[in-house]
Amino acid sequence: MTKVTKAVIPAAGLGTRFLPATKATPKEMLPVVDTPAIELVVQEAANAGLTDVLMVTGRSKRALEDHFDRAAELETTLEAKGDLEKLALVRHSTDMATVHYVRQGEPRGLGHAVLCASRHVGKEPFAVLLGDDLIDPRDPLLTRMVDLREQLGGSVVALMEVPRSQIHLYGCAAIEAIGDDPDVVRITDLVEKPATDEAPSLYAVIGRYVLDPHVFDILERTEPGRGGEIQLTDALRVLAADTPSAIGGGVTGIVFRGRRYDTGDRQSYLQAVVRLACERDDLGPEFAAWLKEFVPTLP
Numbered sequence: 001m002t003k004v005t006k007a008v009i010p011a012a013g014l015g016t017r018f019l020p021a022t023k024a025t026p027k028e029m030l031p032v033v034d035t036p037a038i039e040l041v042v043q044e045a046a047n048a049g050l051t052d053v054l055m056v057t058g059r060s061k062r063a064l065e066d067h068f069d070r071a072a073e074l075e076t077t078l079e080a081k082g083d084l085e086k087l088a089l090v091r092h093s094t095d096m097a098t099v100h101y102v103r104q105g106e107p108r109g110l111g112h113a114v115l116c117a118s119r120h121v122g123k124e125p126f127a128v129l130l131g132d133d134l135i136d137p138r139d140p141l142l143t144r145m146v147d148l149r150e151q152l153g154g155s156v157v158a159l160m161e162v163p164r165s166q167i168h169l170y171g172c173a174a175i176e177a178i179g180d181d182p183d184v185v186r187i188t189d190l191v192e193k194p195a196t197d198e199a200p201s202l203y204a205v206i207g208r209y210v211l212d213p214h215v216f217d218i219l220e221r222t223e224p225g226r227g228g229e230i231q232l233t234d235a236l237r238v239l240a241a242d243t244p245s246a247i248g249g250g251v252t253g254i255v256f257r258g259r260r261y262d263t264g265d266r267q268s269y270l271q272a273v274v275r276l277a278c279e280r281d282d283l284g285p286e287f288a289a290w291l292k293e294f295v296p297t298l299p
Helices: 037-047 062-067 072-081 084-095 110-115 141-152 164-169 214-221 232-241 266-278 284-297
Strands: 006-010 052-057 098-103 126-129 133-135 155-161 171-177 184-192 203-211 251-255 260-262
Touching: 006 037, 006 110, 037 052, 037 062, 037 126, 037 133, 037 141, 052 062, 072 084, 110 214, 110 232, 126 141, 133 203, 141 155, 141 203, 141 251, 155 171, 155 232, 164 203, 184 232, 203 232, 214 232, 232 251, 260 266, 266 284
Parallel strands: 006 052, 006 126, 052 098, 155 251
Antiparallel strands: 126 203, 133 260, 155 203, 171 184, 171 203, 184 251
């Protein structure tokens, strides 16, 4: 079984839900406490052993490249001051992975963004990480997914059980049991953002995938779907219809029950910042104490 070593991070979106902050700053560079969200995603890939990272970007995303590049003047200044702690923070984003870039020329959907990675990935399995989903490093979801792909082949998709009232916001999976572990399932069908009464389950697809390279062949033939965009869900649906012995190897789901932080809209982004700040050793005690005083004063 070919080892997974590459990760693809789609980062071409305009981030309109965060305007005006994202007028000149990529959404992916918005800080989660004091670290850009995109750095946390790359760190997750590196922690899983995926240090060859391709970002699929668009116009006005130069800040992403600058962040993962050397900052010689800043590093020299910090070194001269003897501020080795900040110097290590600056260098960390450059050292944790080798980051490459390709542009998605027009916004044609997640499936098209993944297809833009085909030349870099080639015929190898690869991971896809969406920046709106932050997975707590204490819950190594991606590592489990990579291990599962190496055991079973095919593609692996992360799932999370959500309330019925929210299932229409996600891709939704129809599943069946395949073994003793209730959190490892076979995906038999996928529907992008189904109507609540038409959802095949309450298992939502969250933004982590480990994909067989056969998905590129399917994406090339996939017509625009929901929203007039090429949906990755539609391509995975074709793979899910295959038996595990077929060329694409079928699709396995892993049900995630750990800590996930949604930074996809303003309210959930703020909640993620507060939760993570409270858990920081350097910020948490004082910040949590302030929250306990402040919250009771709210109307």
